[in-house]
Amino acid sequence: DSGVTQTPKHLITATGQRVTLRCSPRSGDLSVYWYQQSLDQGLQFLIQYYNGEERAKGNILERFSAQQFPDLHSELNLSSLELGDSALYFCASSEDYSNQPQHFGDGTRLSIL
Amino acid sequence: EDQVTQSPEALRLQEGESSSLNCSYTVSGLRGLFWYRQDPGKGPEFLFTLYSAGEEKEKERLKATLTKKESFLHITAPKPEDSATYLCAVQAGQAGTALIFGKGTTLSVSS
Numbered sequence: 701d702s703g704v705t706q707t708p709k710h711l712i713t714a715t716g717q718r719v720t721l722r723c724s725p726r727s728g729d730l731s732v733y734w735y736q737q738s739l740d741q742g743l744q745f746l747i748q749y750y751n752g753e754e755r756a757k758g759n760i761l762e763r764f765s766a767q768q769f770p771d772l773h774s775e776l777n778l779s780s781l782e783l784g785d786s787a788l789y790f791c792a793s794s795e796d797y798s799n800q801p802q803h804f805g806d807g808t809r810l811s812i813l
Numbered sequence: 814e815d816q817v818t819q820s821p822e823a824l825r826l827q828e829g830e831s832s833s834l835n836c837s838y839t840v841s842g843l844r845g846l847f848w849y850r851q852d853p854g855k856g857p858e859f860l861f862t863l864y865s866a867g868e869e870k871e872k873e874r875l876k877a878t879l880t881k882k883e884s885f886l887h888i889t890a891p892k893p894e895d896s897a898t899y900l901c902a903v904q905a906g907q908a909g910t911a912l913i914f915g916k917g918t919t920l921s922v923s924s
Contacts, residue, residue: 731910745911756910
């Protein structure tokens with residue numbers, strides 16, 4: 701058990717809809733990262749927050765947004781969903797924003813019908 | 814462009830048959846190289862971090878090594894429970910904290 705909790709485990713929704721994925725980091729970790737894993741692209745970095753502030757951005761679509769709250773949990777919001785957004789979404793956390801290991805949750809599987 | 818390539822894509826071994834997985838990387842300013850194990854339906858599980866060429870880390874049947882261009886994950890006398898996908902990732906650049914992942918090597922160990 702990595703200590704990172706993601707909910708829900710599965711989400712099934714339709715095109716055009718909006719969903720929110722939630723992540724609770726390991727106790728004491730200030731950085732939260734979001735990654736997308738698809739069969740053809742592998743794991744791709746989306747965005748990072750550190751202690752409530754956005755720290756780095758990857759290939760995150762404009763339809764996607766995230767935030768980190770004062771209690772350090774994070775939410776990833778996906779809107780105007782398309783079939784291609786179907787993927788596994790992982791949250792990871794680390795102590796800070798240096799080169800410390802990132803510890804991953806078990807992901808949310810998003811299926812768009 | 815920073816890039817991580819893993820080979821082979823898939824590897825089948827008999828129990829006890831040692832082998833190595835390769836991770837080659839092209840990055841500007843390596844800050845760390847990470848190995849993860851991923852089981853089906855689970856998130857990546859952290860195994861090792863290597864920070865500089867020549868560094869080695871060991872854990873049970875696994876040993877990770879690092880050179881200036883690649884890393885190897887050596888598996889000695891594997892068991893069926895070692896079957897998983899092994900992912901290599903790098904952190905690079907002055908302010909880079911995101912992990913850049915390879916596509917992984919799927920290892921199957923049969924008894």
